[in-house]
Amino acid sequence: MKPFTSVWTRERKGPREQGLSRDQIVRAAMELLDAEGLDALSMRKLGAKLGAGATSLYWHVANKDELLELVMDEVYGKVTVPEGADWRHAASAFAYGLRGAILEHPWSVGLIGVVPGLGPNALTASDRLVGSFAGGGFAGTGVDYAVNAVIAYTLGATIPEVSWLNAIKSAGTDIAGMQAAIGPTIERLASDYPSLGERYKSYTGTDFDPTTARRLAFDFGLLALLDGLETRLPHST
Amino acid sequence: MKPFTSVWTRERKGPREQGLSRDQIVRAAMELLDAEGLDALSMRKLGAKLGAGATSLYWHVANKDELLELVMDEVYGKVTVPEGADWRHAASAFAYGLRGAILEHPWSVGLIGVVPGLGPNALTASDRLVGSFAGGGFAGTGVDYAVNAVIAYTLGATIPEVSWLNAIKSAGTDIAGMQAAIGPTIERLASDYPSLGERYKSYTGTDFDPTTARRLAFDFGLLALLDGLETRLPHST
DNA sequence: GTGCGGTCTCGCACAGTGTGCGAGTAACCT
């Protein structure tokens, strides 16, 4: 009799393995976010995806905000900074890693600056970065300033990039379609914004793969910043 | 008889002048945002603040998102770039102006990257910036790259700054209180993040006005970036 | 004056949100 009830019981809650876990929830949330975007993530939908009730999640996670923090740290976990590397290499690895992570999870731009990024993954990444700068000759507040600048540039360069890509996706076209669609608008506005118009005109003709074009732009600014930082190394005056 | 009914009619809808206008709505929205933050802005509350029904707003504004775009462009309108200025001065004016505008309206960080920033104010600011760079010796894609880098750094430096200030405000303390509150936590984590701990240790003692400390950090990175860009001027090789 | 069309306001309703609460269930410890 006992094994039967046990089997029956197992049967009843079998499909959801052995209950939820925080990691499982975070993983499912990321899948949902990757698939449908930030607005589509609701506790009810997430619960349904896990075969659980919506409010069951609140045992493992205090808030939706807390869940978003966890998810965000998972994003930061995708950036790996080599330990003990040259500060320029560490900065490049960090910058490209962070840019890649955000591009891979475009919904994250809606979370940057809204949820505090103090999770372990974010901290280890910055720790490595700080370590490499401190070991590379920067000293005192210069370390913080320089690290801050690298993070700032990376974030600020990536956010508009992703924002642009998001707009394209939500418009339902691809990059070429978008450019074709806004072409006339730009022509019309060119008289009001002469310098922007000038720049746009010089674009038509130079066809570059947009993805690599964006990479080039990112690289340009990053290298400029790193060069500028290098001249501020204490012993290199 | 007519003037009487007219007066009576006026009486009835007098308090809201002569109806809503788009500018009025945007202004009220900004007041509400400044006073209570991004989460507190709802169409119903905004309507009530204007003495109107919530759905009346939808005559003047298609969406809440569209309203947020309008509001965001108002923020960008606070950054003024002098026309015909040296490119370094233009960049500084832009950077400090944008930083100031965002700091003045902290809720805007929740909108950057979420709403497209293509309003007239944003465009004039970038137009001026592009113009000064193009006139300052940059050429071809270098103009875009350099302008992009300046915008990127400014955004990326300001967002975490405001995010930090927002967290403090929502915690209900001031900066000193916050630092005191997280002190023990940092001590505990210092073993896991040695470089960060090292940096934190060197802080205790050096007391700087936090506001000017942040300004110094911002200035450091900005100048480093501008120096790096200067070495990339075509004729300065 | 009478009607008409345009501009604008707004109440209602709908589907959906995050989440507090309390009841319920299962597993383990004594």
Next chain:
DNA sequence: AGGTTACTCGCACACTGTGCGAGACCGCAC
């Protein structure tokens, strides 16, 4: 066997953005 602990979940609440259709006011043509 009884009790504690870990966990799940249905219900309910207050609140969201917004489509719809009914009106209110206006100036203009007849």
